[in-house]
Amino acid sequence: RPTTLQYAKVLQRAEQVKEEYDYVIVGAGTAGLTVADRLSEDGKYSVLVIEYCHLISDEVILAGGGRSFSDPGIRYNITSIPQEDMANRRQQVLIGCCVGGSSAINGMVMVRGTAIEYDGWAELGGPGSTWNWDGILPYFKKAIHFNPPNEDLAEAFNITWDPNAWGQEAKTHIHASFPTYQNPALIPMYKAMSKMPGMVIPKDGAGGKSGLFWFPTSMDPVKFWRSYSRTGHYDNITRDNYEVITLHKVQKILFDGTTATGVQFATRDGNSTVQTVKARKEVIISAGTVHTPQILQLSGIGPKALLDEANIPVLLNIPGVGQNFQDHAYLSVGYSWSNGTPPVPVVEANGDRSTVAGPNLGAWIGLPVITPEWEDIVSRYEAQDPAQFLPANSDPTIVAGYAAFQKLHVKLLRDRDTNLLWYPLQGMPGGIVMSMHVVSHGTINIDPANPNAEPIVDYRALSNPVDLDIMAANIEFMRKYMNSSDFAPYGPRETFPGTSVTGEALREWIRQNLIPTNFHPIATAAKKPLEMGGVVGEDLRVHGTERLSVVDGSIMPLLPGANTQSTVYMLAEKAVDLIKARQ
Numbered sequence: 001r002p003t004t005l006q007y008a009k010v011l012q013r014a015e016q017v018k019e020e021y022d023y024v025i026v027g028a029g030t031a032g033l034t035v036a037d038r039l040s041e042d043g044k045y046s047v048l049v050i051e052y053c054h055l056i057s058d059e060v061i062l063a064g065g066g067r068s069f070s071d072p073g074i075r076y077n078i079t080s081i082p083q084e085d086m087a088n089r090r091q092q093v094l095i096g097c098c099v100g101g102s103s104a105i106n107g108m109v110m111v112r113g114t115a116i117e118y119d120g121w122a123e124l125g126g127p128g129s130t131w132n133w134d135g136i137l138p139y140f141k142k143a144i145h146f147n148p149p150n151e152d153l154a155e156a157f158n159i160t161w162d163p164n165a166w167g168q169e170a171k172t173h174i175h176a177s178f179p180t181y182q183n184p185a186l187i188p189m190y191k192a193m194s195k196m197p198g199m200v201i202p203k204d205g206a207g208g209k210s211g212l213f214w215f216p217t218s219m220d221p222v223k224f225w226r227s228y229s230r231t232g233h234y235d236n237i238t239r240d241n242y243e244v245i246t247l248h249k250v251q252k253i254l255f256d257g258t259t260a261t262g263v264q265f266a267t268r269d270g271n272s273t274v275q276t277v278k279a280r281k282e283v284i285i286s287a288g289t290v291h292t293p294q295i296l297q298l299s300g301i302g303p304k305a306l307l308d309e310a311n312i313p314v315l316l317n318i319p320g321v322g323q324n325f326q327d328h329a330y331l332s333v334g335y336s337w338s339n340g341t342p343p344v345p346v347v348e349a350n351g352d353r354s355t356v357a358g359p360n361l362g363a364w365i366g367l368p369v370i371t372p373e374w375e376d377i378v379s380r381y382e383a384q385d386p387a388q389f390l391p392a393n394s395d396p397t398i399v400a401g402y403a404a405f406q407k408l409h410v411k412l413l414r415d416r417d418t419n420l421l422w423y424p425l426q427g428m429p430g431g432i433v434m435s436m437h438v439v440s441h442g443t444i445n446i447d448p449a450n451p452n453a454e455p456i457v458d459y460r461a462l463s464n465p466v467d468l469d470i471m472a473a474n475i476e477f478m479r480k481y482m483n484s485s486d487f488a489p490y491g492p493r494e495t496f497p498g499t500s501v502t503g504e505a506l507r508e509w510i511r512q513n514l515i516p517t518n519f520h521p522i523a524t525a526a527k528k529p530l531e532m533g534g535v536v537g538e539d540l541r542v543h544g545t546e547r548l549s550v551v552d553g554s555i556m557p558l559l560p561g562a563n564t565q566s567t568v569y570m571l572a573e574k575a576v577d578l579i580k581a582r583q
C-alpha cells in the first residue's frame with residue numbers, strides 16, 4: 001500500500017506503479033513537482049513522478065526547525081574533474097537528493113534576474129520568442145506568493161518593494177517572505193554602499209533592474225519554515241491522479257521512432273528488475289542540469305562522437321546535450337575592523353532571531369559601475385574568436401551558438417542593468433563577491449567508460465581569461481567599498497588576500513581560491529535552435545522528437561544575474577501552459 005507522510009502519497013515499489021499515465025515526469029525536484037502539481041490540479045490528467053532520492057522524514061524536518069535538514073542522504077556525492085585553470089583543484093557539485101530536489105537544500109535567496117538578461121533568452125531563441133521579460137513576468141507572479149515585510153522592519157531598514165512585480169495568488173504556495181528581524185549592522189553597510197559612484201536604489205530588484213535592494217527569502221510567512229517545491233507543490237495535496245515513486249532511477253526514455261512512449265526505471269541500486277511505464281501524452285525530464293543530459297545521452301540523444309564512444313546507439317545527434325554549461329562563481333575576501341566597529345542603531349528584534357534567513361540585502365551591479373576600465377574588458381571579449389576558448393573540436397553548431405552568446409554578452413556587459421556582480425551585505429566587513437555571468441562554458445557528459453555512473457562535470461572554470469578580468473574587477477570594487485569614508489574611523493583591514501596583492505598576483509590568487517559554482521548550474525539542455533547548439537525549442541520539446549520535453553534549470557540558455565530557484569519556478573509554470581496548449 002502506498003504510504004502517507006505529511007498527507008503526500010508516496011509509492012515505494014515499482015509494482016504500485018500503473019501501466020500508463022498521461023504524463024510521466026522524471027525527477028521530483030524544484031521544476032518536476034511544480035509541473036506535476038499544475039498538470040494534475042484540475043483532475044483531468046494523471047501524473048507519475050519518478051524520483052531517485054527519498055522523502056525526508058517528519059523527524060528530520062522537525063529536528064531542522066522546518067528549515068535545514070541534516071539528513072545524510074540529502075545531497076548527491078559528485079565532484080568535478082580537476083580544473084586546469086584553478087590550479088587543478090576539484091569542486092564538490094552540490095545538488096539536492098530528496099523529494100523537493102535542490103529547493104530542499106538551497107540558501108533560500110528569492111531573487112530574479114534583470115529584464116535585459118531575460119530579453120537575452122528570447123534573443124538566443126530567435127524571432128518570435130516569448131521568453132523575453134514581458135513574456136515571463138506573468139509566470140514569476142504566478143509562481144511565487146509574495147508576503148511583504150512587517151511595517152516596523154520595513155521602515156527601520158528602508159525595505160521597499162514593487163507590488164506590480166509580485167503576485168499573491170491564493171493557489172500558489174511557494175512563498176517569498178521576510179524574516180521579522182534584521183541585523184542593525186546592515187544599516188551603515190547599506191549607507192556606504194548607496195554612496196558608491198553610479199549606485200542606484202530601485203524600489204525592488206524584482207522589477208527587472210540592477211542596484212542596491214532588499215529581497216525576500218523562500219520562507220513560509222507564518223511558520224518561518226522553508227518554502228520549497230515539496231511544501232508548495234506536494235505536501236497537503238490528496239489527489240488520486242498525482243503519484244510520486246521514490247528511490248527509483250530513470251535509466252532511459254523509451255521511443256517509438258522518435259516519439260517518446262514512456263521510460264525505463266529500476267530501484268536506485270539497480271538490483272531490481274527493470275520496469276517500464278508508459279506516458280499517453282508526454283514524458284517530461286526534470287532531473288536537473290547535472291542529470292538531464294545524462295538521461296538524454298543514455299537514451300541515444302546527444303553528441304554522436306560521445307555516444308559512439310560509449311557504445312550507445314544514436315537516436316538523434318544533438319551536439320548541444322551536456323554542453324554550454326554555466327554557473328555563477330564566487331570568492332571570499334577577508335576583512336576585519338582594526339579600530340572598533342561602526343555604531344549601529346538599536347532596532348528591536350521584533351521576532352525570533354532564528355527567523356533571519358540572510359542574506360536579504362545586496363548590491364547587484366553592472367560592469368560600468370564596478371570598474372572604470374569596463375570598456376577595455378568588453379573590447380577584449382568582443383575581439384575574441386568564438387571558438388578560441390571552447391573545448392577543442394567543438395561541433396560547429398556549438399561554436400555558432402557561442403558566437404551568438406558572445407554578441408549578446410558584449411551588449412550585456414556594456415549595460416548597467418546587467419547584474420554582473422552580486423555583493424551580499426551581511427553586516428560584517430568584506431564577504432563574498434559573486435560573478436553572476438561567466439563566459440567560460442563547461443560540459444556535463446556521461447563517462448563513456450561507465451555511462452551509468454555519475455556524469456563527468458567539467459566547469460572549465462577560468463578557461464576564458466575574461467572571467468579572471470571580471471573577478472579581479474569585482475575584488476577591486478569591494479576594496480573601494482571597504483575604503484568608503486564612512487568606514488575610515490574603524491580601520492578596515494583586508495586580511496586575505498591583502499591589498500598588496502594586485503595585478504598578476506591577484507589573478508593567481510583567484511586561480512587558487514575561486515569557487516566555480518554557487519550551485520546554480522544551467523544550460524546543459526539549452527533552449528536554443530539546434531543549429532545554435534540548442535537541445536530544446538521554444539516550447540521546451542527536445543529537437544527532433546515528439547512527446548518529449550525538458551523542464552528544469554538545464555533549459556536556461558544564459559545565466560540570469562540572480563540565484564536560480566525563482567527562475568526555475570517561473571519556467572516550470574510557463575512550461576505547464578505550453579504543455580497544456582498542445583493537448
Ligand SMILES: Cc1cc2nc3c(=O)[nH]c(=O)nc-3n(C[C@H](O)[C@H](O)[C@H](O)COP(=O)(O)OP(=O)(O)OC[C@H]3O[C@@H](n4cnc5c(N)ncnc54)[C@H](O)[C@@H]3O)c2cc1C
Pocket residue numbers: 026027028029030031032050051052053094095096097098099100101102103105106107108109110111248249250251286287288289291292295518519520521551552553554562563564565566568
Ligand atoms: C546548496 C545550494 C544552494 C542554493 N542556493 C540557492 C538560493 O539561495 N537561491 C536560489 O534561488 N537558488 C539556489 N540554489 C539553486 C536552486 O535551488 C536550483 O537552481 C533549483 O532548485 C534547480 O531546480 P531543478 O528542478 O532544475 O533541479 P532539482 O531541484 O535539483 O531537481 C532534480 C531532481 O531530479 C532527480 N533526479 C535526477 N536524476 C534522476 C533519475 N535518473 N531518475 C529519477 N530522478 C532523478 C533528483 O534527485 C532531483 O530531485 C541553490 C542550490 C543548491 C544545491
